[in-house]
Amino acid sequence: MPSRLSEAFKDHPVYLHHKYLDFSSVKELPDSYTWTTQPEDYPCPNSPSGQEVTVPVIDLHHPNALELIGHACKTWGAFQVTNHGIPKRLLDSIQSAGKNLFSLPVHQKHKAARSPNGVPGYGVARISSFFPKLMWSEGFTIIGSPLEHARQLWPNDHAEFCDVIEEYQKEMRKLAGRLMWLMLGSLGICKGDIKWAGPKGDFAGACNALQLNSYPACPDPDRAMGLAPHTDSTLLTILFQNSTSGLQVLKEGSGWVTIPPIPGALVINVGDLLHILSNGLYPSVLHRAVVNRTWHRLSVAYLYGPPSNVQISPLSQLINSSNPPLYRPVTWSEYLGTKAKHFNKALSSVRLCGPMNKLQDVNDQIVKMG
Ligand SMILES: C=C1C[C@]23C[C@@]1(O)CC[C@H]2[C@@]12CCC[C@@](C)(C(=O)O1)[C@H]2[C@@H]3C(=O)O
Numbered sequence: 001m002p003s004r005l006s007e008a009f010k011d012h013p014v015y016l017h018h019k020y021l022d023f024s025s026v027k028e029l030p031d032s033y034t035w036t037t038q039p040e041d042y043p044c045p046n047s048p049s050g051q052e053v054t055v056p057v058i059d060l061h062h063p064n065a066l067e068l069i070g071h072a073c074k075t076w077g078a079f080q081v082t083n084h085g086i087p088k089r090l091l092d093s094i095q096s097a098g099k100n101l102f103s104l105p106v107h108q109k110h111k112a113a114r115s116p117n118g119v120p121g122y123g124v125a126r127i128s129s130f131f132p133k134l135m136w137s138e139g140f141t142i143i144g145s146p147l148e149h150a151r152q153l154w155p156n157d158h159a160e161f162c163d164v165i166e167e168y169q170k171e172m173r174k175l176a177g178r179l180m181w182l183m184l185g186s187l188g189i190c191k192g193d194i195k196w197a198g199p200k201g202d203f204a205g206a207c208n209a210l211q212l213n214s215y216p217a218c219p220d221p222d223r224a225m226g227l228a229p230h231t232d233s234t235l236l237t238i239l240f241q242n243s244t245s246g247l248q249v250l251k252e253g254s255g256w257v258t259i260p261p262i263p264g265a266l267v268i269n270v271g272d273l274l275h276i277l278s279n280g281l282y283p284s285v286l287h288r289a290v291v292n293r294t295w296h297r298l299s300v301a302y303l304y305g306p307p308s309n310v311q312i313s314p315l316s317q318l319i320n321s322s323n324p325p326l327y328r329p330v331t332w333s334e335y336l337g338t339k340a341k342h343f344n345k346a347l348s349s350v351r352l353c354g355p356m357n358k359l360q361d362v363n364d365q366i367v368k369m370g
């Protein structure tokens, strides 16, 4: 069983046999990037009442932030936060760092290519192998220090990139710990209840991955897909998006709902491990990224999880005779391996027999496309 995050995929290599595209030179969408969709893939974008719906925007200094977050996790599995303490300067810097990286020539980016059974490096989303068509995006994954790959990208000139990434990781770690206690607090869980949060309750052993996503402007956006529908295999994900919209979440009864970029705000997604920890009370959110004809879009996802060897299972405080545990214990590394093998069936594959009609995993509704 792999014990480190960077080894999570060693038993599930992904070989993607295709030439990387120089997106900027493509004038017509190639067939391999053309997604054919059925009308039911696009459920009505507004609520049945005709009212516009959008995920809650929560000021972290609001006196009722805890309750607002609990409600957002239960009903949406996603929300935006403001007043989160991440300086605007750092958000601007991470955006420039991402822009510099993705605007390098294709052959240069390939020098930092992700290996088939590895996690860090440049490449297409790992979930690509589950879809017959390619996604109109490229990504760069960082686990721990960015140094090794940054050196391959900029042999003499990587210090600034590394400094920004390291500061971003440090600030995100603090924010993720804060959000964890707000989310857990809203479930009635207190500091002493989570042993792996460590003696200071700062989740010092938590693991993370940083994913930079680039979505170039696309000649035929209605037939392309930036990032296919998926849930994150995390406790929570903190997502920065530039000023171009594209992120959508699936909301029951409303269909795909766009999360509009708000300057300075960050998007928080509930991941599969929080789904398990909360025994399904906070369901992980199915989301995707669409593309557009005019604007380049950049997003930076901070994927946050427990120490890789800690077993995550439904919290005992949430279990009683009418609420039996719905999931078996699983480590983050093991779950990532399961996801690499079963993708949208990963959550059901760790589910214990239970009242399936009471709670359906969001992944069971995953949209068939391609
Ligand atoms: C920790 C991780 C979650 C992730 C796989 C990874 O090892 C690093 C990349 C992450 C990411 C980002 C884009 C979407 C996603 C589904 C993918 O293909 O790579 C997620 C993975 C995940 O949450 O399962």
Ligand SMILES: O=C(O)CCC(=O)C(=O)O
Residues within 6 Å of the ligand: 211, 213, 227, 232, 239, 241, 246, 247, 287, 288, 289, 298, 299, 301
């Ligand atoms: O680009 C986005 O908005 C979504 C990115 C995402 O879902 C991810 O990196 O896991």
Ligand SMILES: [Fe+2]
Residues within 6 Å of the ligand: 230, 231, 232, 237, 287, 301
């Ligand atoms: Fe995601």
